[in-house]
Amino acid sequence: MQRRLLDYAVISLKGVAMGAADAVPGVSGGTIAFISGIYEELIKTISGVNLSLFKTLKKEGFSAFWAQLNGNFIVALLSGIIISYVSFMRLAKYLIENHPILIWSFFFGLIVASIFFVGKQINKWNAGVVVSIILGALAAYYITTLPTMADNNSSLFLFFAGALAICAMILPGISGSFILVILGAYKTLSDALHDFDVKKIAIFTFGAIVGLLSFSHILKWLFKHYHNITLALLTGFIFGSLNKIWPWKEVVTWQTTSDGIKTPLVEKSISPFTFDGNPQITYAIILMVVGFLTIFILEKIGSKKQ
Numbered sequence: 001m002q003r004r005l006l007d008y009a010v011i012s013l014k015g016v017a018m019g020a021a022d023a024v025p026g027v028s029g030g031t032i033a034f035i036s037g038i039y040e041e042l043i044k045t046i047s048g049v050n051l052s053l054f055k056t057l058k059k060e061g062f063s064a065f066w067a068q069l070n071g072n073f074i075v076a077l078l079s080g081i082i083i084s085y086v087s088f089m090r091l092a093k094y095l096i097e098n099h100p101i102l103i104w105s106f107f108f109g110l111i112v113a114s115i116f117f118v119g120k121q122i123n124k125w126n127a128g129v130v131v132s133i134i135l136g137a138l139a140a141y142y143i144t145t146l147p148t149m150a151d152n153n154s155s156l157f158l159f160f161a162g163a164l165a166i167c168a169m170i171l172p173g174i175s176g177s178f179i180l181v182i183l184g185a186y187k188t189l190s191d192a193l194h195d196f197d198v199k200k201i202a203i204f205t206f207g208a209i210v211g212l213l214s215f216s217h218i219l220k221w222l223f224k225h226y227h228n229i230t231l232a233l234l235t236g237f238i239f240g241s242l243n244k245i246w247p248w249k250e251v252v253t254w255q256t257t258s259d260g261i262k263t264p265l266v267e268k269s270i271s272p273f274t275f276d277g278n279p280q281i282t283y284a285i286i287l288m289v290v291g292f293l294t295i296f297i298l299e300k301i302g303s304k305k306q
Contacts, residue, residue, distance in 0.1 A: 008076040014038055015080020022081070022169050022176050023089040024096070024107060029081070030170045031114045031238060035295055040223060042077070042170070045070040046216035089190055104247040105284035109291025111242055117295060119235040122228050129232040136236020143179075144244035145266075155203050161185035162207025167215040171237060247284055248275045 014036045018029035033039040048070065057065035066072075095103040122129060161183050169176030180186040185204075192200035222230040246269040253266045272279040 003072065008072060011038065011073060011076040012080035015077040016084040017080075018077075019081040019084030019086075020088045020092075021107075023085050023092045024103070024177060028169065028171060028176070028238075028241070031111065031118075033170070034234070035114055035117050038077070041070075041073065043216050043219045043223065045073060046170075046212055047220040049213055086193055089193060093190060100249075101247045101280050101284055102287055104245050105287040106291040107245050108242065108247060109288035109293075110295055111238060111245060111291075112288075113292040113295035115235060115238050118231065118238060122231045122235070124228050129228055132229050132232035133236040133239070136233040137240035138236075140237045140240025141243050142240075144241060157183075158185065158188065158200060158203045159207035159210075161189075162204040163211030163214075166208035166211045170212070170215065170219070171234070243269055248272045248279060250276070 014032065017036070018032045021032050022029035030039065033042055048068070053065055053069055056068050092103070119133075161180060164183070165176040165179045165185070167176075168179045177186060180189060188200070189204060191197070192204070219230075248270050249267040250270045251267050272281050272284070
């Protein structure tokens, strides 16, 4: 695939959008990749990382190795994701703590639009597709109701947290950051990034690489053999995740951190009209519309590139 410099710049911008989405617990960068038209290329590229690459490097040289790796695509996308994720994680934390209704409203609109665009790619509807959507929605909804675990700093835990989170990050509808929140690793990782704790970052990254290379093969196989069913499951995942990002919440139970700070443990979605505080309904609706239109723009860019 011949690409110009401008094409790689656009891919980097899609990476920026993916990284920003993944930094928010409840929003999946995989959804952004899917809507922007690079999802299947991303899965194929990741699953293509294997020992045959090194055979190509040895026999045919670096140029052939880089082409087989789809290296330019990886560098362009990863640079956008990493820069955005590291920088936006702190901003996301601030917005969630200080303006939760507004940020969740934007992402709620974004996810609602995503359901339509992922679902419309199912080209054959039958009972299996409908059941897959329902199962995907129920699974994602159940995940959003799980309470947060206690913080854990062990190396083995960080390795598995990285592997699980990266699998979620490349699944449309399932948020890698939210998995980190459930596991109790979100604060550990954000603190490590803030303090530049090289050891913790390296362990998490290694776990993410192992998880990514393993899970991408499963996804590639599913898309090849069960394309419609896989799309249906992903559509269900996205639909079920809406519970997590509903802007108006009521705290059911609290927990106290090791620093003595009270944080929500279990929350439930409620009507804005019964919300205890300023529901900011007008601003929330405006931001939902902006989020919804953002997906239309990304999808239009993605369809042009395809």
